[in-house]
Amino acid sequence: MPKVAFHTLGCKLNYAETSILGKQFADRGFELVDFGQQADVCVINTCSVTERANRECRQIIRRALRAFRQPLVVVTGCYAQLEPEHVASIDGVDYVLGTKEKFNLFNHVDSLEKKLYPHVAVSDIHDVDNFGIGYSTEATDRTRAFLKVQDGCDYNCSFCTIPLARGASRSQSIQTCVEQSRLLVEQGYKEIVLTGVNVGDYGKKADTDLLSLLNALVGVDGLQRIRISSIEPNLLTDEILDFVAGEKKMAPHFHIPLQSGSDIILRAMRRRYTTQHYSDLIHRIRTKIPDCGIGVDVIVGFPGESDALFEETHHFLAELPVSYLHIFTYSERPNTPATGIADPVEPRVRFQRNKTLRILSQKKKDAFHQQMVGHEVPVLFEGDVADGIRFGFSGNYVRVGVPANNVGENELVMSRIVEPRNDFVLAERTSGRSGTVDAVNAGIPLMVI
């Protein structure tokens, strides 16, 4: 039986898509083996969000070539779409397949013979309209699945290569999302994370929207929790907010890209909101869902970000009642308008700003954890156990640990937060085994132990 190994870089969407490719290989009689084991084919699904991601892709390809006895090497994903000639120039690469070609890989890979010259098939990104349905899970976790509901983006933020790599916004039908969710529930998953490039844009071209999708998904029997991976601030409507506030199955958690706390930089980034809009939104969330977990993406070192403008961002974030930050350091990406903007920020300064915001993020996280002490929250426990503590996530995305002998994997139980630790909070279980979401979210102990 021929063997195939996969390596995935980048976002959850890439992982979801690798699972589709894995199924295609399995359907053709391939055995899936771990990356690093001897394989006949090695597929690398790449990312190209930052210059570092590009470097990482090149290293992984070289590692695959060193580690295996001459496997067939197929490189696909965003880096392959954006820089096919670079990928093809790496010794040992046999196939370079773009975004459109990714899901009809077997139209291109016709034998396991290594090629004398790489076969490059990369369509113009404007022709990309296909949608691979997929979901991914984490190796240690049989509780939470990342379901791909949307792909591509119609925005044109000046720093971003994603529209160039993934094409226009498109969505999976509600019916298919519901069917996929049912399958995941049958496999034992209790939580589904809705994943895409711009999830808030869901359904735009099919005359539907994210709220309709959420309404349909909460009706899936056995599905206990639904989480939105990330949503643009201009697309998080009051209707969605009210729905999340009032629906027990919706995780009270939003991850909302901000990118900069300076209106001057937001304009240069071509973002579609102002700091005032963003701040109002965060305060509305806090009023309607006081314990909501709120995560923020920020980019530091965008061209033109002077010390004073960075200080504006720092101050804006310091005042904002959010729970954690994800900080990205700006890097110049070919073919993006931002590369033409004057006043690049020195790399040393970018690094320093990243550090400053990481310190702020830790303070926010610590304060949020402290605020949760004494609260009872539903926690979905995972396979992750260390030093006698089993870990899981609350609906509001706090990493919670309880003594491992009190709870099993994939149990959703009420837990009272006792004490913040370094990167998690220690809790005690307060509800019985295998609580249903209604009982758990209502805080009803089923069988107190």
Ligand code: SF4
């Ligand atoms: S919204 Fe902006 S940053 Fe996000 S994927 Fe679209 S273009 Fe890129």
